[in-house]
Amino acid sequence: MTTASDPADPMRPESGPPRRNRGRFWTMIACAVVAFLAIGWSIGWVLLSIHLRASIDGWMDYRRAVGDRLTHGDRTLDGFPFAIRFTYVDINWTRVDGPRTLTTATDELLITARPWEPFLLRLSSAGPVTGSWQAPSLTVSMTAVRAEAAVGFTPTQLDHLELDLHQAVAVDRDRRVIARAARLVAQVDPTPGARADDGDVPATLQVALAADALEPIGLLTSHLPFEGPADGRIRAVVRGPLPISLDPASLALWRDAGGVIDVDHLGLNWRPMDLTADGTVTLDGLLRPEGAASAEIRGVSAMIDRAVDRGLLTGDMATLLRLATAAFSRTGSDGGSSSVRAPVTIQDGYLAIGPIKILRVPSLVR
Numbered sequence: 001m002t003t004a005s006d007p008a009d010p011m012r013p014e015s016g017p018p019r020r021n022r023g024r025f026w027t028m029i030a031c032a033v034v035a036f037l038a039i040g041w042s043i044g045w046v047l048l049s050i051h052l053r054a055s056i057d058g059w060m061d062y063r064r065a066v067g068d069r070l071t072h073g074d075r076t077l078d079g080f081p082f083a084i085r086f087t088y089v090d091i092n093w094t095r096v097d098g099p100r101t102l103t104t105a106t107d108e109l110l111i112t113a114r115p116w117e118p119f120l121l122r123l124s125s126a127g128p129v130t131g132s133w134q135a136p137s138l139t140v141s142m143t144a145v146r147a148e149a150a151v152g153f154t155p156t157q158l159d160h161l162e163l164d165l166h167q168a169v170a171v172d173r174d175r176r177v178i179a180r181a182a183r184l185v186a187q188v189d190p191t192p193g194a195r196a197d198d199g200d201v202p203a204t205l206q207v208a209l210a211a212d213a214l215e216p217i218g219l220l221t222s223h224l225p226f227e228g229p230a231d232g233r234i235r236a237v238v239r240g241p242l243p244i245s246l247d248p249a250s251l252a253l254w255r256d257a258g259g260v261i262d263v264d265h266l267g268l269n270w271r272p273m274d275l276t277a278d279g280t281v282t283l284d285g286l287l288r289p290e291g292a293a294s295a296e297i298r299g300v301s302a303m304i305d306r307a308v309d310r311g312l313l314t315g316d317m318a319t320l321l322r323l324a325t326a327a328f329s330r331t332g333s334d335g336g337s338s339s340v341r342a343p344v345t346i347q348d349g350y351l352a353i354g355p356i357k358i359l360r361v362p363s364l365v366r
Contacts, residue, residue, distance in 0.1 A: 041081060045115060049077060049084045052113055056086065069094040072109075085112045098247050100365075104131040106147070119159075123149040129165070135365060139173035144184075161188040182213035182229075192237060201258040205238035216359060224358065225306030230270035236281075237262045248287060248365045255283045263293060266344075272299035272306075275353070277344050286349075288363045293344040295353065300325050300340045303356075312356060321354070 063070050072088045079085035088109045095102045108126035125147045132141040145167035152159040165184040171177055189206040213229040240259030243250035259282065266277040279293025297303075304321050307313040313321070329338040342354045351359040 041115075045080055045084065048113070048115055048118060052084055052111075052118075053077070053086065056111065063093075063095075067096060069096075079112065083112050083114055085110055087111075097245050099136050100246060101134040102132070103134075104129065106130070119153055119155075121151045121153075123147075123151070138362065138365075140170055140178065141172075142168055142170045144168040158190050160190075162186070177217050179214065179216040181211050181215070183211070185210040201239040201260065203237045203239050204242050206236075207238060208235045209233070225303045225310060225312065225356075226270045226273060228271055230268060232269075233265065233267040234263060235265040237264065246364065251283060251287050251364060255287075259283075261291075263291075266293065266295075272302035273353075274298040275344075279344065281346065283364070284347075286363050287365050288349050289346050289361050291346045295342050295344045296339045297342050297353070298339045300329075300342075307356060317355065 060070050070093045071090070072092070073090035074088075076087045077085070078087070088111070090107060091109045092105045093103070106125045106127065106129045110124045110126065112122045112124070113120065125144075127146075129144045129147040130141065131143075133139070142165075144165040147166070148164040150160075150162045152161075163184075163186045165181075167180075167182060168184050169177060169180045185208075187208040190204075192203040192206045209232075211230070211232045214232055215229045238259075238261050240254050240257050243254040243259075261281040263277070263279050263281060266275070266279075268275040275295050275297045277293040277295035279291055281289050281291030284290040301322065304313065304318050304325070308315065308318045325340050329340050345352050346361055349361050349363075350357045351361055
């Protein structure tokens with residue numbers, strides 16, 4: 001038995017206040033680390049937002065310096081802590097290229113970057129986006145209910161660009177609907193890889209386009225043997241020095257320098273036809289797309305029947321096509337239903353599958 005006057009046993013572990021002090025110490029250390037990280041993150045967010053704003057302002061100033069008319073209303077910054085988001089209102093951008101004018105506008109544009117992805121910008125519209133292309137003999141306007149874009153870049157150059165339009169409608173100068181689509185997606189890579197460098201003319205651009213529920217109303221020839229909207233996909237490589245403008249002289253220079261577009265994959269599903277193809281496209285003397293491709297087509301028999309019913313083929317021609325279909329049909333490349341190889345051509349202002357003209361193809365400048 002010990003009394004209050006007995007000395008403390010040095011081998012007896014301490015309890016009480018010293019243990020609580022150690023807990024407070026580690027709590028204070030943890031709080032200090034969190035506070036330090038929070039301060040560092042806040043400073044980094046502010047610095048990145050300043051850099052992003054300067055980059056956007058610099059790009060806008062450059063476009064104005066080369067003759068573009070680029071205006072916007074108020075600009076706000078938010079998104080802390082996990083995003084840097086600039087909101088621009090009343091964006092209007094007009095680019096004049098000789099007699100041709102390209103215009104785009106939206107009521108509100110959001111430009112967003114994440115602190116851990118500083119070289120990737122995401123753009124989105126809070127409402128409809130409008131655009132127009134005006135030339136002496138061709139005027140096309142497009143409206144999309146919603147638009148999104150992604151721009152990736154390195155410290156020295158643009159790396160990739162993606163544009164996504166929802167519920168897009170295109171009209172001509174008389175406000176007649178030319179085409180509409182539920183969704184249009186375009187992907188552009190200005191730095192083609194080694195695989196795209198095969199060929200005599202160097203590759204300068206890789207492009208991928210996709211369209212869902214596409215209805216090219218104003219470009220179609222009459223009574224086509226198809227039903228409903230179409231879904232299309234294309235992946236291509238552009239070869240030759242890119243034209244600095246879309247004027248006739250620049251496009252002709254690109255063509256004459258060996259400029260071509262190698263279509264690696266073209267897919268079109270338009271009931272009852274299912275088509276896949278690859279080929280090459282360039283420009284003719286009137287600067288209209290011109291080219292040829294080899295296509296694998298399913299649903300040919302149903303397409304021939306509908307073409308006869310709608311007056312696109314005579315009975316004799318249909319009989320010959322049916323015989324050819326029976327003779328040359330084979331199991332599809334994916335092991336599915338039978339298919340037929342057929343030529344796809346763009347010539348004299350028309351796109352045709354075999355003998356059937358599908359679309360009018362206008363000049364790029366007239």
